[in-house]
Amino acid sequence: MGSEAWKLENCLRNCGAERKSHKSARAGRGQQPKWEIPIKINDSTRQGRIELKAGATVAVIGGGPAGAFFAIHLLRMARELKKDLKVIIFERRRSTGFHTAPCLAEVWKGCNYCAGGISPRLNDVLKGLGLKLPEEIIQSRIHSISIQGSWKIIELEVPAGREMLTVYRGSRPARRFDRYHNFDSFLLEEARKAGADVINDEVVDVQYAESGKPLVHCRVGEAETRLEADLAVFAAGVNERAGIPVDRSRILQSLQRLIPGFVPPRLRRAMIIELEAKPSVPGNLAGRIHFVEYGSKTVRLEMCSLVPKRGFVTAVLVGASVDAAANPAERQEVMRRFLELPHVRKLVSPGTQFSPTCVCSPNMVVGSARNPFGAYGRRGSK
Numbered sequence: 001m002g003s004e005a006w007k008l009e010n011c012l013r014n015c016g017a018e019r020k021s022h023k024s025a026r027a028g029r030g031q032q033p034k035w036e037i038p039i040k041i042n043d044s045t046r047q048g049r050i051e052l053k054a055g056a057t058v059a060v061i062g063g064g065p066a067g068a069f070f071a072i073h074l075l076r077m078a079r080e081l082k083k084d085l086k087v088i089i090f091e092r093r094r095s096t097g098f099h100t101a102p103c104l105a106e107v108w109k110g111c112n113y114c115a116g117g118i119s120p121r122l123n124d125v126l127k128g129l130g131l132k133l134p135e136e137i138i139q140s141r142i143h144s145i146s147i148q149g150s151w152k153i154i155e156l157e158v159p160a161g162r163e164m165l166t167v168y169r170g171s172r173p174a175r176r177f178d179r180y181h182n183f184d185s186f187l188l189e190e191a192r193k194a195g196a197d198v199i200n201d202e203v204v205d206v207q208y209a210e211s212g213k214p215l216v217h218c219r220v221g222e223a224e225t226r227l228e229a230d231l232a233v234f235a236a237g238v239n240e241r242a243g244i245p246v247d248r249s250r251i252l253q254s255l256q257r258l259i260p261g262f263v264p265p266r267l268r269r270a271m272i273i274e275l276e277a278k279p280s281v282p283g284n285l286a287g288r289i290h291f292v293e294y295g296s297k298t299v300r301l302e303m304c305s306l307v308p309k310r311g312f313v314t315a316v317l318v319g320a321s322v323d324a325a326a327n328p329a330e331r332q333e334v335m336r337r338f339l340e341l342p343h344v345r346k347l348v349s350p351g352t353q354f355s356p357t358c359v360c361s362p363n364m365v366v367g368s369a370r371n372p373f374g375a376y377g378r379r380g381s382k
């Protein structure tokens, strides 16, 4: 059994989960004080609150920013209330602490489908939580944003006293010399420090158990393990695979089965291109994020951004030409034409060479999910 599976075994055993034969995780907990998370549930016949007794198990599916922030908040709140909670984050790919690259063989390699801009607001949230991003994770400090509309360029300075940063959220592009430093591993490590257990395995389904509680099925190598939780939190994002349609995403399908009124958020295809800048990121792009609001008659774009990193620039494109690109060859063509647009070329000094090192086309959330809360699989069973 691999070390991750061993970790899971121990962790799940402590929470009352079993391999194959399933028993209620409530067994043997005794009478303990309870506390409540007020949750709006779109069903007047059900309670509008989920009660979490001390010692309750919370399963968080996905260890991206949503899962990590949720776990940090919940565990801090629980500590303030002097309540004991077991929080388990299931993350299929990323491990904690990898931003410090302790063991290169184990480092998760992959992309998180993001431009990696940390807005002043998000930066304030991090500061508010007492989370200081290590310098090696910060790719660039942004002093201004330039918005290139079809008739005007608007320059916005980052207000004095506020900070805007750029980061990578995973280990791509592979040619980065500092590819093991990434934002998501840092946050996940902070969740672990706050008391969460992080299990590096994939959740394959979530159903309601006989008791009516959520039963999380996850894969540990060849074996499948189940955990009955008191609360399951879905934070697996919308890119089970980059650009996967909602009706083919196993996790979103599970969620729709569990909460029949749940409507996933509206999605749109985006394109991300990592551009290596040689000999370096040009002065006009260093410390500045550019938004370009148009393409041309043949490259139909609605919004593009150029986000500077160390030695790279991350370009994100959204528009009808991206929607229409059906395969990697067509995406490469959109990228090539984008880089040749006169107003894009103007941003790059003549001596700079941009080489695209990776291109992907993930889903981007462009609306809100509806009815994302549910309680108990069988009415009346608690």
Ligand SMILES: Cc1cc2nc3c(=O)[nH]c(=O)nc-3n(C[C@H](O)[C@H](O)[C@H](O)COP(=O)(O)OP(=O)(O)OC[C@H]3O[C@@H](n4cnc5c(N)ncnc54)[C@H](O)[C@@H]3O)c2cc1C
Pocket (backbone or CB within 6 Å): 061, 062, 063, 064, 065, 066, 067, 090, 091, 092, 093, 094, 112, 113, 114, 115, 116, 117, 118, 119, 122, 201, 202, 203, 204, 235, 236, 237, 238, 239, 240, 251, 270, 271, 272, 316, 362, 363, 364, 365
């Ligand atoms: C093109 C693009 C550019 C963007 N640029 C920015 C930006 O500059 N700044 C910004 O703030 N936001 C940006 N965003 C938005 C940002 O990426 C999302 O808001 C953010 O990633 C959402 O975080 P999340 O934790 O919900 O999901 P994700 O980041 O997708 O994390 C989900 C996690 O769950 C894991 N997971 C998935 N399925 C399973 C499973 N079955 N079992 C276990 N683990 C699983 C995944 O490995 C992943 O780590 C951008 C988005 C796109 C598409």
